[in-house]
Amino acid sequence: MQDKTLILGAAGFIGTNLTLRLIGQNKNLILYDRPEAVYCPEIQGAKQVQIRQGSFTQMQKEDWKKVLPDFAEVECVYHLISTTCPTNSNRDIAGELADNVIGTTHFLDACVEAGVKKVVFLSSGGTVYGKEHTGLCKEEEEAFPITVYGMQKLSIEKLLYLYYQLYNLDYRIVRLSNPYGPYQKPNGVQGAVTTFTYRILRDEPITVYGDGSVVRDYIYIADAIEGILTIAEEKGRYKLYNLGSGQGVSIRELIDTIAEVLHKTPCIRYEAGRKVDVPVNVLDIVRYEQDFGHRNNIPLREGIQKLAAFFEQN
Template sequence: MRVALIGGAGFIGTNLAIHLSKNEDVTIVDRSEKYFSTMKSLDLPVKYLVAPFELDANFDEQVKNQDIVYHLASTVIPGNSNNNIANELEANIIVTCKLLDACVRQGVKKVVFISSGGAVYGKQGECPIDEDTLSYPISSYGIEKITIEKLLYLYRYIHGLDYRVVRLANPYGPYQRPNGKLGVVTTFVYEMLNDRKLQVYGDGNVVRDFIYIEDAVKAIDKVVQGESNYKTFNIGSGMGVSVNNLIAVIEHTLKKTAKVEYIHGRSADVPVNYLDINRYESIYGRLVETPLKEGIKKTADFMRDFEL
């Protein structure tokens, strides 16, 4: 199968490329040559295409001769997405329409959208949250994700374009940049290894669902290759962990004491979110192979090996 990863040079795309390139013909598409440096250092058997994700992009070129297209591109940082709502929605939703139009013209068989297992659901009274739960996003990031999901439904209805939606929890692990913008597990492991202060939004009681990236990409691949009638799947651990408890697990795993600074919370952060993964496990079997403590250890070992 020929597979294109649009916006594929980031954390999730790199790990997908490592996994998929074992059996598939993979092309990585991203907007700058410099973004490919990590993957090129791995000497993966993949192709590279420098191309933007914007209104004037030639998406026909990006998806030509591809069987499956993974949509990983986004201009949004979730915690800041409410700062410029109109621009963010145009830069992601309208551009995605252009991408889907090209997929239809070029005969792509399936589009895979990596959505959000947190932002699309918004504030919910009960957890774990299953795929049939109504969506009430409290950020433009969540609005963007759920709107693209609905666009995929529409394009299937109009054009017969098959699709899968992966509502992904909070992935962490190798090749995630520990810059504090995304990925609290990776960021906190990095900061503690380097004896730096951890910045926690709010009081640390926010609850999230964390999944090791290797488990996530294996599950995504099964969803894409599977023949289920379901189009949307939650991919996560099925367990909620507060930020304070996460810090305690990292401390225990690394045998270090964290220095923590609590700062003002963000309006885009829902208080509690963890996913019901029964749909996935009833069809494809056990999802989580890497418990949180083991995943933290693997992440720390990766950072030490790469001298991050």
């Protein structure tokens, strides 16, 4: 009986929030992540959760069958795994592509053999479009990523299309903007809202690359999870959707907003701008809203308040 949902990268920021939401829906879940991954207590104690551990980059089709003996019971897969982040992915272009694109190819082969019905892939609205777009980024526009992180995401999107054509493996692609919220690590590698909120709350300095004019599209994690599930479960006209707020906020504006919400004066360290940072990236969400209805996202100020409350309680 195919009644299980498999989440790759389940212990990460998005994976944790997705898992908690699906636990609340009484879904039967198989969670897959690295052996060193740590899950929050609410996930560890859930009865309908099975936790599996292993690699992703070194797995062949036969390896997946060994790690997931009940693969044939999986109806839907959420593919959230990536081996790097945008800021450091260009250090090893060949390795990044091999780990993620070839790794996903082997995994999709295993999905086909197991009879999985649908793969939901978390792409990157922040990196696949590149710097050629000065306005809102639309799904139908050509993508020109400037990091291998964005390139591998785009390549996996094309892989999913290929496997759909060859094997009728259904799929959905979510080009997500910049999510923030509970369970995101405030380490500065990814997640400006989370990192800045955490450090300003503790009177610690924050680092800004460039002059603070870089513009991004931020979405609270609860809204992101709701959108991901809607794209995965509802019958839209497309297999690819942007998911964000549709509104741009500069780094300067973000810091000012956090400071106002927290009633703090931030200590800012400015460093040289980075080549991996696209000047402006804001997603057009018209396609999503036409198919699924208007998005009533949590405003940035309210999201920062919720995040600060989470930090103070944990």
